[in-house]
Amino acid sequence: ETGVTQSPTHLIKTRGQQVTLRCSSQSGHNTVSWYQQALGQGPQFIFQYYREEENGRGNFPPRFSGLQFPNYSSELNVNALELDDSALYLCASSIPGTKDEQFFGPGTRLTVL
Amino acid sequence: GNSVTQMEGPVTLSEEAFLTINCTYTATGYPSLFWYVQYPGEGLQLLLKATKADDKGSNKGFEATYRKETTSFHLEKGSVQVSDSAVYFCALKGAGNNRKLIWGLGTSLAVNP
Numbered sequence: 366e367t368g369v370t371q372s373p374t375h376l377i378k379t380r381g382q383q384v385t386l387r388c389s390s391q392s393g394h395n396t397v398s399w400y401q402q403a404l405g406q407g408p409q410f411i412f413q414y415y416r417e418e419e420n421g422r423g424n425f426p427p428r429f430s431g432l433q434f435p436n437y438s439s440e441l442n443v444n445a446l447e448l449d450d451s452a453l454y455l456c457a458s459s460i461p462g463t464k465d466e467q468f469f470g471p472g473t474r475l476t477v478l
Numbered sequence: 479g480n481s482v483t484q485m486e487g488p489v490t491l492s493e494e495a496f497l498t499i500n501c502t503y504t505a506t507g508y509p510s511l512f513w514y515v516q517y518p519g520e521g522l523q524l525l526l527k528a529t530k531a532d533d534k535g536s537n538k539g540f541e542a543t544y545r546k547e548t549t550s551f552h553l554e555k556g557s558v559q560v561s562d563s564a565v566y567f568c569a570l571k572g573a574g575n576n577r578k579l580i581w582g583l584g585t586s587l588a589v590n591p
Contacts, residue, residue, distance in 0.1 A: 369521075398578060398579075400579075405583075405584075406583055406584070407482075407484075407567055407569075407581035407582050407583045407584050408522070408567075408579070408581050409581075410578040410579065410580070413578055421578055423578065455521065455522065457522075457579075466524055466527065467524070467579065468524075469514075469521045469522040469523070470521055471520060471521040472521055
């Protein structure tokens with residue numbers, strides 16, 4: 366069974382650029398959640414996708430957008446990057462009815478200069 | 479809204495010492511409660527969980543009991559090892575279909591030999 370994978374591992378961008386982060390969910394998991402973890406902080410919920418539809422969103426501006434594909438993999442897109450977007454971006458997958466357990470990928474470290 | 483308050487770190491202990499990391503929460507209804515661990519350079523891993531009042535979650539010598547009356551879910555271990563050095567996060571999931579997790583800020587634990 367393959368776990369949750371994320372790409373790229375690290376990324377450096379400049380202010381104003383756009384970035385796409387990718388996540389492959391664990392086999393059979395149809396729900397993907399994205400979190401932003403700033404240095405020294407707990408993760409903050411960005412949004413969740415269930416069967417290709419957005420299923421909840423945290424307090425993030427519209428320049429954070431997402432997509433889920435038929436194979437349940439997912440993308441997080443961030444437009445007009447700001448310095449404060451520098452963080453570790455975590456993807457987690459889960460299956461409804463498994464008592465809420467989410468499985469996390471290793472994350473993508475984004476640095477905005 | 480739902481929130482998690484976690485004991486601030488860093489916590490530094492000697493090997494074989496007793497560990498307690500406090501976690502309290504605010505939520506409506508009956509949330510599920512979790513402890514996640516993040517080892518250096520790695521992603522988040524579920525350590526233990528409890529889904530109803532008075533449940534005790536346990537794993538790898540760690541324990542936490544869901545206390546509805548005190549809205550707490552304190553993490554304990556009787557004898558820590560150097561390999562337990564990591565950041566520990568308390569999290570909750572509220573009632574409902576949205577599977578987003580609300581996180582504490584994390585507590586860094588360093589265990590010295």
